Amino acid sequence: MKVLIADGVSPKGIDILAKDYEVVVKDKLPAEELLEIIPQFDGLIVRSASKVTQAVIAAATNLKVIGRAGVGVDNIDIPAATARGIIVLNAPEGNTIAATEHTMAMMLSMARNIPVANETMQKGEWNRKKYVGVELRGKTLGVIGMGRIGSGVAKRALAFDMDVIGYDPYINEERAQALGIEIGSLDDVIAKSDFITVHMPLTAQTKGMLNKDNMKNMKKGVRLVNCARGGIINEADLAAAVKMGIVAGAAIDVFESEPVPVDHPLVGLPGVVLTPHLGASTVEAQVGVSIDVARGVGAALRGEPVSTAVNMAPVSAQVMKVIKPYFDLAERLGCTACSLAEGPIEKIEVEYNGEITEVDTKMITTAVIKGVLNPILEFAVNYVNAPSMAKQRNIKVKEMKNKEAENFANLITVRVTTAASEIRVQGTLFGDEGRIVMINDYRVDVDPHARILICPHINRPGIIGKVGSVMGGADINISGMQVGKTDVSGTNIMVVTVDNDIPPHILKSVIGIDGIFGAKLVNFYVV
Numbered sequence: 001m002k003v004l005i006a007d008g009v010s011p012k013g014i015d016i017l018a019k020d021y022e023v024v025v026k027d028k029l030p031a032e033e034l035l036e037i038i039p040q041f042d043g044l045i046v047r048s049a050s051k052v053t054q055a056v057i058a059a060a061t062n063l064k065v066i067g068r069a070g071v072g073v074d075n076i077d078i079p080a081a082t083a084r085g086i087i088v089l090n091a092p093e094g095n096t097i098a099a100t101e102h103t104m105a106m107m108l109s110m111a112r113n114i115p116v117a118n119e120t121m122q123k124g125e126w127n128r129k130k131y132v133g134v135e136l137r138g139k140t141l142g143v144i145g146m147g148r149i150g151s152g153v154a155k156r157a158l159a160f161d162m163d164v165i166g167y168d169p170y171i172n173e174e175r176a177q178a179l180g181i182e183i184g185s186l187d188d189v190i191a192k193s194d195f196i197t198v199h200m201p202l203t204a205q206t207k208g209m210l211n212k213d214n215m216k217n218m219k220k221g222v223r224l225v226n227c228a229r230g231g232i233i234n235e236a237d238l239a240a241a242v243k244m245g246i247v248a249g250a251a252i253d254v255f256e257s258e259p260v261p262v263d264h265p266l267v268g269l270p271g272v273v274l275t276p277h278l279g280a281s282t283v284e285a286q287v288g289v290s291i292d293v294a295r296g297v298g299a300a301l302r303g304e305p306v307s308t309a310v311n312m313a314p315v316s317a318q319v320m321k322v323i324k325p326y327f328d329l330a331e332r333l334g335c336t337a338c339s340l341a342e343g344p345i346e347k348i349e350v351e352y353n354g355e356i357t358e359v360d361t362k363m364i365t366t367a368v369i370k371g372v373l374n375p376i377l378e379f380a381v382n383y384v385n386a387p388s389m390a391k392q393r394n395i396k397v398k399e400m401k402n403k404e405a406e407n408f409a410n411l412i413t414v415r416v417t418t419a420a421s422e423i424r425v426q427g428t429l430f431g432d433e434g435r436i437v438m439i440n441d442y443r444v445d446v447d448p449h450a451r452i453l454i455c456p457h458i459n460r461p462g463i464i465g466k467v468g469s470v471m472g473g474a475d476i477n478i479s480g481m482q483v484g485k486t487d488v489s490g491t492n493i494m495v496v497t498v499d500n501d502i503p504p505h506i507l508k509s510v511i512g513i514d515g516i517f518g519a520k521l522v523n524f525y526v527v
């Protein structure tokens with residue numbers, strides 16, 4: 001598989017991907033060239049410069065994953081990617097400190113006129129009177145958006161003896177208390193703050209959130225910081241407010257359109273400090289996001305779920321650690337149940353027993369759906385599109401949990417119902433090794449990795465030998481064989497591990513053996 005890196009990222013991540021994939025690195029790839037070459041690639045990595053538009057996604061016929069080496073995914077058309085089953089993931093933590101420190105640096109630079117003082121001094125001037133600044137101590141800082149970066153800024157501002165008031169409709173009082181700050185409404189933040197800094201994504205709700213209408217309610221001489229996304233503070237309104245003296249200073253790292261044109265309204269305004277989207281530009285952050293995004297893209301290309309995917313159900317890193325070993329098993333249980341089922345699938349039920357019931361198992365259920373649908377659909381089913389593909393096909397999906405586990409510490413039961421049959425396949429993990437432990441009423445111990453033939457049969461001598469003869473006659477090597485551990489009303493099940501595919505006419509011959517009730521081949525479709 002091939003991965004395109006369209007914007008400059010640290011070589012550390014490139015090295016990780018290059019071990020398994022062909023990696024093509026193009027820094028500052030023009031939009032037309034991206035559109036032209038994207039059909040060749042399975043994975044794409046961008047920073048903020050490349051725009052992954054609907055047109056790029058439509059042209060990306062092989063693309064499975066888009067990785068953003070950073071936080072903001074506003075340069076990627078996520079609905080278009082999701083509709084195509086393309087995983088979009090980011091690297092949300094690697095640049096948090098860089099952006100947090102940049103915000104503090106911008107606030108201090110603006111408060112103490114450092115950029116302009118430096119600029120004039122470089123020109124030979126010595127202007128001590130002109131550049132008298134203000135202190136942070138004792139001032140109120142309004143933080144809008146109290147996520148990773150907003151919280152980090154609040155923490156640092158407290159160390160500068162500032163009073164911090166935060167606004168974030170999605171955080172609770174407990175979190176605010178833990179941060180040791182006051183939480184207020186947007187109006188409170190606007191009215192009370194001497195400095196206001198924004199730290200949220202650019203969305204329909206946050207676009208233009210600070211504008212001429214609420215700037216007039218700010219304290220005269222307020223100073224504004226935007227190291228999040230261009231457009232959260234309306235740029236034209238900000239420039240006008242600076243000119244009118246309502247806003248004494250602005251420190252802006254991100255812009256509505258980047259790179260900014262030379263005639264941008266904020267360029268050249270006194271009191272305004274500008275940087276060209278440098279929030280994440282530290283050596284440490286670039287190494288961090290490069291490694292994180294490479295690991296995410298690698299996992300997605302291997303068909304594994306990714307904790308930083310933004311168009312899949314979110315899973316915390318902690319939960320991911322617990323549930324990750326189950327994904328492969330869950331997918332193989334789904335694949336086995338699908339292979340045994342007769343007719344169109346109506347319902348998939350997944351029941352969890354034991355310790356696993358304590359965590360969010362939605363992703364494991366998605367893995368089961370992926371395993372059930374992959375053998376029957378041409379279109380690759382993945383963690384992004386599996387639930388919607390089941391819905392499209394009117395397949396009901398039900399998840400059940402029962403803390404009690406009888407014989408195993410953890411047990412996953414997959415039931416697939418069709419008009420003609422109900423198939424039950426159960427599996428557990430022994431250490432990290434997945435095993436199928438029940439097929440319908442038969443107790444087995446199957447390693448679900450090789451190609452297996454499953455044949456229920458009358459429990460009498462001679463039948464296993466006949467299956468062996470049919471296989472041998474067709475030059476199909478049997479590398480493993482087991483029968484169920486218990487007889488069920490005079491019947492049992494044999495699970496034959498075969499090295500080669502079994503053509504339909506040979507399967508027919510097996511079914512024709514007296515005493516055999518059926519023969520189903522399970523070709524595991526797990527990536």
Ligand SMILES: NC(=O)C1=CN([C@@H]2O[C@H](COP(=O)(O)OP(=O)(O)OC[C@H]3O[C@@H](n4cnc5c(N)ncnc54)[C@H](O)[C@@H]3O)[C@@H](O)[C@H]2O)C=CC1
Pocket residue numbers: 070071072073092095096099144145146147148149150167168169170171199200201202205206227228229253254277278279280281
């Ligand atoms: N300048 C740069 O180079 C960088 C910019 N960023 C940007 O910084 C921003 C924040 O990043 P993180 O803290 O990592 O994200 P985060 O996801 O941890 O935090 C975002 C916060 O915004 C809040 N939020 C969402 N809608 C809101 C609304 N309408 N009003 C108030 N709060 C709202 C969320 O509840 C969340 O707590 C993002 O836009 C990101 O793209 C991040 C890294 C570098």
Ligand SMILES: O=C(O)CCC(=O)C(=O)O
Pocket residue numbers: 047048069070071072073095277279280281
């Ligand atoms: O990639 C970059 O340098 C920008 C980082 C950024 O804006 C983000 O992570 O949201």
